[in-house]
Amino acid sequence: xxxxxxxxxxxxxxxxxxxxxxxxxxxxxxxxxxxxxxxxxxxxxxxxxxxxxxxxxxxxxxxxxxxxxxxxxxxxxxxxxxxxxxxxxxxxxxxxxxxxxxxxxxxxxxxxxxxxxxxxxxxxxxxxxxxxxxxxxxxxxxxxxxxx
Amino acid sequence: xxxxxxxxxxxxxxxxxxxxxxxxxxxxxxxxxxxxxxxxxxxxxxxxxxxxxxxxxxxxxxxxxxxxxxxxxxxxxxxxxxxxxxxxxxxxxxxxxxxxxxxxxxxxxxxxxxxxxxxxxxxxxxxxxxxxxxxxxxxxxxxxxxxx
DNA sequence: AGTAGTTGTATTCGTTTTCATATAAAAAAG
DNA sequence: CTTTTTTATATGAAAACGAATACAACTACT
Numbered sequence: 001x002x003x004x005x006x007x008x009x010x011x012x013x014x015x016x017x018x019x020x021x022x023x024x025x026x027x028x029x030x031x032x033x034x035x036x037x038x039x040x041x042x043x044x045x046x047x048x049x050x051x052x053x054x055x056x057x058x059x060x061x062x063x064x065x066x067x068x069x070x071x072x073x074x075x076x077x078x079x080x081x082x083x084x085x086x087x088x089x090x091x092x093x094x095x096x097x098x099x100x101x102x103x104x105x106x107x108x109x110x111x112x113x114x115x116x117x118x119x120x121x122x123x124x125x126x127x128x129x130x131x132x133x134x135x136x137x138x139x140x141x142x143x144x145x146x147x148x
Numbered sequence: 149x150x151x152x153x154x155x156x157x158x159x160x161x162x163x164x165x166x167x168x169x170x171x172x173x174x175x176x177x178x179x180x181x182x183x184x185x186x187x188x189x190x191x192x193x194x195x196x197x198x199x200x201x202x203x204x205x206x207x208x209x210x211x212x213x214x215x216x217x218x219x220x221x222x223x224x225x226x227x228x229x230x231x232x233x234x235x236x237x238x239x240x241x242x243x244x245x246x247x248x249x250x251x252x253x254x255x256x257x258x259x260x261x262x263x264x265x266x267x268x269x270x271x272x273x274x275x276x277x278x279x280x281x282x283x284x285x286x287x288x289x290x291x292x293x294x295x296x
Numbered sequence: 297a298g299t300a301g302t303t304g305t306a307t308t309c310g311t312t313t314t315c316a317t318a319t320a321a322a323a324a325a326g
Numbered sequence: 327c328t329t330t331t332t333t334a335t336a337t338g339a340a341a342a343c344g345a346a347t348a349c350a351a352c353t354a355c356t
Contacts, residue, residue, distance in 0.1 A: 009200040010261065011212070015268055016178065017196075018287035019171035024214045025294040026164045048165075052157040058305060064159070066172045068344055073306060095304045095351045113158065120163055126293065135290070138283055139166035145274065146173040190312095206335065219313055221336060243321045243334040302353070313342070318335100325330070 030119045034112065042067070042075055043084070047101060047109040048116070050085060055100035057090060084108065178267045182260065190215070190223055191232070195249060195257040196264070198233060203248035205238060232256065 011017045031041045042065075049064040050056065056064070062072045076099055079085050084105040090096040101109065124132050159165045179189045190213075197212040198204065204212070210220045224247055227233050232253040238244040249257065272280050 011196065011200060012288060013284060014196075014264065015272065015284060015287075016171070016174045016264070018284055018291065019167060019174055020214065022287050022290045022294070023164070023167035023171045025291060026167055030164065048159065048162075052159060059303090066168065069305075070307080070344060071342080074342095077306090090304095093304080093352070095349095097305070116162065116164070123294070124163065135286055136161060136163060136166055138286065139163075139170050140160060142170045142283070143166065143173060146170070146271070207333090216314060217335075218315085218337080222313090225336090238334095241322070241334080243319095245335065298356085300353100300355080302351100304351085305349090307348075308346090310345090311343080313340100315340085316338095318337075320336100321332105321334080323330100323332070326328085 026123055030116065033115065033119065039108075039112070042071075043079065044112055046072075046075065046079065047084065047105055048113065050099065050101040051106065051109045051113065055088075055098045057096045057098055059096070061099055079105075174271055178264065181263065181267065187256075187260070191227065192260055194220075194223065194227065195232065195253055196261065198247065198249040199254065199257045199261065203236075203246045205244045205246055207244070209247055227253075 027041075031044075034041060034044050045065045046061070049061060058069070058072060058076065061076075062069055065072060067075075076085065076087060076097075080087050083102055085099055085101050088098050088100070090098045127135070175189075179192075182189060182192050193213045194209070197209060206217070206220060206224065209224075210217055213220060215223075224233065224235060224245075228235050231250055233247055233249050236246050236248070238246045275283070
């Protein structure tokens with residue numbers, strides 16, 4: 001199992017495409033797995049993002065889930081009705097809405113997180129621990145770099 | 149400029165998220181740039197994919213652009229009407245449609261390709277040549293690995 | 297304070313996307 | 327050869343999306 005390969009044509013040497021393609025390939029199977037259980041991938045992204053933290057404003061959450069603002073705005077209202085999360089007024093700024101995961105949401109996401117980890121382990125099973133860490137580390141570096 | 153970073157929470161150590169996030173960040177500016185010129189990112193992806201090769205069937209093209217089949221099917225009809233590409237019957241298999249870029253499409257994509265390269269250079273300007281190659285090489289390896 | 301500009305979220309409405317399915321052709325099975 | 331199954335693309339109805347905008351609250355000036 002080698003990490004090294006050579007480019008062939010434009011797309012093979014174009015970072016944006018390599019990222020889009022690998023992202024797509026990594027996520028696609030897992031998304032099908034989630035959908036087979038009746039959950040949308042948007043729900044998964046939102047809940048996973050909320051599971052890490054206390055409470056986020058809509059804008060903050062949106063920076064994590066990478067949707068368009070109107071999309072998230074609607075989803076979050078829907079998910080509150082389904083008791084997967086809670087929307088509360090932000091005391092300091094009356095415009096903004098703070099969002100936090102609910103108990104029910106936490107139960108669901110715990111299950112999905114376990115599945116996600118299992119899926120990732122399978123995806124990376126042929127990579128050594130060092131290779132896995134190098135890959136992830138480089139991507140984290142890229143993200144940090146691009147956010148300034 | 150270092151490539152190495154440490155994970156903090158789940159998403160920071162989850163490959164699918166790191167890929168989605170970095171992909172999003174890398175593409176977002178460039179997509180805005182394209183849209184400012186009146187072109188959709190879908191057109192860009194399709195034309196860039198076709199520019200590399202002679203002719204592809206719809207299915208083959210779809211594997212590159214990562215859309216859903218009905219989406220590409222409709223886009224391609226529209227783009228043929230706009231003379232950006234040509235759809236021809238595949239002789240060997242009468243079900244399939246071969247798609248190739250037109251002269252007008254080639255003119256447009258040449259311009260966009262140049263912009264894409266310039267944008268990528270800017271994104272990676274703080275990385276050494278070795279780091280750039282390592283990053284791309286690892287992503288190519290991942291893509292190959294995931295496609296079996 | 298009063299005004300102008302900015303920011304955070306919601307909503308509307310036209311467009312795009314997609315699920316499900318249809319159709320037609322090729323391949324496999326019988 | 328039929329018949330069945332699989333594969334390639336198209337299409338239509340329904341859902342999702344997103345650009346533009348509205349609105350309300352905050353910030354910065356004067």
